[in-house]
Amino acid sequence: MTIGYAVSKNQGRTKLLHRTALSIAAAFAIAPVWTLISPSRTLAQTSDPQAITDLPENTAAVITINTSGSAWSELNRFQLFSEVRSIIETFFSLAAGESTSLPEEFEVLKEIPDWLGEGKAVVALLPTGGAKDVTLESNFILLVPVKDFQKFDSFLKTAQKDVPNPIERRYKGILLQEWKPEEPPEEPTPPNQTETRRPLLPQLLAVPRFLWQPASSRALLAFQSGVRRDEVKPLPSRSLPSSPNPSLAPSPLPADPAQPPLLEKQPSSEPDEADPDKPPAEGELPEEGLVVARFPGYVVMTNIAAPIERFIDAQEQPSRLTANPLFQKTLNHSQFKPSLLSFYMNFPEVVQFSDFLPPENSADPEYTPIPLPSRDELEKQLQLLTDEYSTVEGFVWVLPQGIRTQSSIYFQKPQPDRASGLTSQQDQILTRIPAITYLTSTGYNLKRQWEKFVKQFEADPELKKSLGEFRKAARQNIGLDLDRDLFAWMDGDYALLLYPARKSVFNEFFPKLNLGTALILTTSQRSVAETTLKRLNEFVRVKSKGEIKTVARKLRGQTVISWDVKDDKKKSQSIFAYTWISQDTLIVALGTGSMADLVPKPLWNLTQDYTFKTATADFPSPNEGYFYINMGASLSWIYSLIPLGLFPGATEVRQVMGTIRSISGSSLTTAEKEQVDGLLVLAPVRPEPRDKPNQ
Numbered sequence: 257m258t259i260g261y262a263v264s265k266n267q268g269r270t271k272l273l274h275r276t277a278l279s280i281a282a283a284f285a286i287a288p289v290w291t292l293i294s295p296s297r298t299l300a301q302t303s304d305p306q307a308i309t310d311l312p313e314n315t316a317a318v319i320t321i322n323t324s325g326s327a328w329s330e331l332n333r334f335q336l337f338s339e340v341r342s343i344i345e346t347f348f349s350l351a352a353g354e355s356t357s358l359p360e361e362f363e364v365l366k367e368i369p370d371w372l373g374e375g376k377a378v379v380a381l382l383p384t385g386g387a388k389d390v391t392l393e394s395n396f397i398l399l400v401p402v403k404d405f406q407k408f409d410s411f412l413k414t415a416q417k418d419v420p421n422p423i424e425r426r427y428k429g430i431l432l433q434e435w436k437p438e439e440p441p442e443e444p445t446p447p448n449q450t451e452t453r454r455p456l457l458p459q460l461l462a463v464p465r466f467l468w469q470p471a472s473s474r475a476l477l478a479f480q481s482g483v484r485r486d487e488v489k490p491l492p493s494r495s496l497p498s499s500p501n502p503s504l505a506p507s508p509l510p511a512d513p514a515q516p517p518l519l520e521k522q523p524s525s526e527p528d529e530a531d532p533d534k535p536p537a538e539g540e541l542p543e544e545g546l547v548v549a550r551f552p553g554y555v556v557m558t559n560i561a562a563p564i565e566r567f568i569d570a571q572e573q574p575s576r577l578t579a580n581p582l583f584q585k586t587l588n589h590s591q592f593k594p595s596l597l598s599f600y601m602n603f604p605e606v607v608q609f610s611d612f613l614p615p616e617n618s619a620d621p622e623y624t625p626i627p628l629p630s631r632d633e634l635e636k637q638l639q640l641l642t643d644e645y646s647t648v649e650g651f652v653w654v655l656p657q658g659i660r661t662q663s664s665i666y667f668q669k670p671q672p673d674r675a676s677g678l679t680s681q682q683d684q685i686l687t688r689i690p691a692i693t694y695l696t697s698t699g700y701n702l703k704r705q706w707e708k709f710v711k712q713f714e715a716d717p718e719l720k721k722s723l724g725e726f727r728k729a730a731r732q733n734i735g736l737d738l739d740r741d742l743f744a745w746m747d748g749d750y751a752l753l754l755y756p757a758r759k760s761v762f763n764e765f766f767p768k769l770n771l772g773t774a775l776i777l778t779t780s781q782r783s784v785a786e787t788t789l790k791r792l793n794e795f796v797r798v799k800s801k802g803e804i805k806t807v808a809r810k811l812r813g814q815t816v817i818s819w820d821v822k823d824d825k826k827k828s829q830s831i832f833a834y835t836w837i838s839q840d841t842l843i844v845a846l847g848t849g850s851m852a853d854l855v856p857k858p859l860w861n862l863t864q865d866y867t868f869k870t871a872t873a874d875f876p877s878p879n880e881g882y883f884y885i886n887m888g889a890s891l892s893w894i895y896s897l898i899p900l901g902l903f904p905g906a907t908e909v910r911q912v913m914g915t916i917r918s919i920s921g922s923s924l925t926t927a928e929k930e931q932v933d934g935l936l937v938l939a940p941v942r943p944e945p946r947d948k949p950n951q
Contacts, residue, residue, distance in 0.1 A: 308376065308399075308587075309578050310399075310551065310567075310576070311382075312575065313573075314605055315382060315602070316382065316608075318378060318380050318583075319378070319380075319597070320377070320378055320592075320595075320599075322594075325369070331659075333656075333940060334938040334940065335938065335939045335941045370411070371402055373402050374403070377398070377400045377401065380399065382396075382566050390608070390609055394560065397556055397557070397564060398557045400557065402553065402555055408555065416435055427549075427564075427568055428572075430549050432564060433549075434546070434561055435545055436545050547564055582646055582647045585647070589649070589651065591651040594653055597652040603647060613638070640715065645666065645667060645668060646667065646668045647666050650663035650664075655874065655935070657874075657935070657937050658917075660935050661934040664931045665930050674925055674930075676700070676878075683877070683878070684749070685698060686861065686862045686882075687857070687863055688751070689753055689755075689858065689861060690862070691861055692756060694756070696751060696862065697882070697884075698751040698752075699880060700748070700880050700881055701748070703743045703744060703747045706738070710739075726738075735792065736791065741791065745781040745785045747781065748777065748778030748840065749776075750778070753773070755772045757771060758770055759848075759849030759850075759852060761830065761846050771893075772845065773850060774851070776843050777843075778842075780840065782836070782840060796819060803821060804819050805819070805821075807828075813856060814835055814855040816834070816848055818847070819832040830849065832846060833846075835851065867886055870937055871919075872920055872922065875922040875935070880922070880925065882920060882921070884919075885918060885919040886918055915938055916936065917937040918936075918937040921935070
């Protein structure tokens, strides 16, 4: 974990400003992660907290972190996390110098397992409630299960020992404890004096804006300067399910006699009149505060009070997130409880936040060199997405062979025409792929995928214009009409593969590269495909003025059409080749050298390979295709090209990467959702070497 600091001078005053690279979730994932460092340290059993059931119905987003030590300790079976544990221990040792203990600012984290309950820590993005100019940053809260409030109090005292006592006040019967941001010193700390340590907890709770904004906004913020928050216009209001009305002022909740114990009240100064939600001055970052509220079985923590107050307001409304049919799909998923991590996002709710999109003038070159669409264009595309999709969910859990993931995006309404309609016959294309393959990506019906792509682009005038220009460029450069000549006949399975090939055409330019590249396609319209290939052959002959010749060759008894050119030694070199391996299956490769390992069929195909079978056995079948990387083969190929000592740390990188056996994924579309599955297959932990017996 890395805490970064920056120093900014303003009118002679030195202010310490910081940016944290830790997400809000990472702060309290530290207890489970600590089991990787000290596997014998476990967390006591306690019941799940009320945290999720207390969230309002239209909560925009939820991330859950499993706080069970036993769940995270499952990772100790893999060598990758043995290497990670070694790196973490080394980091702490280096940070502490010669001391075997943690640096002082990190010591407090060791106390988290003493009070952290088992269940789910929750990072939640509360709904806007119809209000305008609500930012993502200002609506995040962290809800953490607590098994021992006295030890939690002790943890808080230790974590906040270097800051003044908290300001305590009640909001509708709930006690809020607020530690105001500490004012920076007027003058820099003299070199001969020790700088006062800043409390770590508020830094861990601080959520950098770029982590929570969409990728377009993060890319923009990396380059733009001078854009004020008040220049960012909110999205137009949309028709959404009703949310609790923030204008209502219900009567205060009565004090709960069963309320968990509180920190002993200390005298404190009067509250600062400054608005905690007020954005910092331009060019500045705020110092971070800390606000804590207790509920039965859990605590809520934020950097400012407003999100907690909104959460308390929502308790007076009868509707809850767990009663929302959209969230129930996530809640009832078989992997929700055992998963290490899960997330849920209500897409139409999230886009209501004013900073979800880049500022109004984000496409202006004055602000960024990246050509971004205008805000109007982004809003149009966003409206199309919210009209089509409702929620997104995802899960991460542990299998005996590695780490499994699954994510789904649900349609607003069932779309039976979008369902894949797959059969078990589609895995036949895998038998055409060599067992030893660096990378393979398979799929189904490129024609349909192209038509979907075209439909989305033609819905927007600007994108439609760009599509027209792309089609024109294709006709000029390859002599083919993309719709009629190319994609029209690609209605079956396809596979793109990179694999070892000793006679690869690339070896002419990069000796010993030994990389083969091929595309395998099945079609129900062979005659159309053959017409396209003949047209392409003629176009290349004319464009090259006869320097590229089309030659029919025999390769292992198979007729192969090759594009040949003369090299510097006037020797024919095949740069492109294709052949019909069966009535409906076409293989296209970069030269006959790459084709040689594919015809008439591989000696040992992918379906017979143990690594591939392990990587894909847990995926739904049939599906729309696989993505697969054989890490052992790929790394061996990379190491043969790059000397081990070329860069510092190469040995350590090799040790870590060598623990990953494969990376794989698959996709599937049903009438209700689009789903992507993934698996990281990991090597088991190596046994400790035994001492040799005395001779």
